[in-house]
Amino acid sequence: MHNFRKLQIWLEARLLAKEIHLLLKKFPESERFGMISQLRRCSISVPSNIAEGTSRSSTKAFYHFLEIALGSCFEMETQIILSQDFGYITEAEYADIVEKIIIQQKRITKFMGTLG
Numbered sequence: 001m002h003n004f005r006k007l008q009i010w011l012e013a014r015l016l017a018k019e020i021h022l023l024l025k026k027f028p029e030s031e032r033f034g035m036i037s038q039l040r041r042c043s044i045s046v047p048s049n050i051a052e053g054t055s056r057s058s059t060k061a062f063y064h065f066l067e068i069a070l071g072s073c074f075e076m077e078t079q080i081i082l083s084q085d086f087g088y089i090t091e092a093e094y095a096d097i098v099e100k101i102i103i104q105q106k107r108i109t110k111f112m113g114t115l116g
Helices: 008-026 035-054 059-085 091-115
Strands: none
Touching: 008 035, 008 091, 035 059, 035 091, 059 091
């Protein structure tokens, strides 16, 4: 059993979720129940699933929750790509946040490999 508070991937996922939430303040009100809601959910899903997975009694169950967290990272990346396509964020904002999301994806994947 892991302590999620000590996992670097959980700490980084929290910071990423915070950055996403700050970025969403720039989105138009018309996206409140669309893209804003979707990005909030998937950004919160990453650290939440990492934490929930640590409570499981088997490595297999923990791995499953890490898979869900990873899937949410890819969903978040897609939503950010679409946000840039729709002109809600600048190219610089897009490049910065996508780089962080990809790093998070890689770190979760690497961590999953250590559970083997």
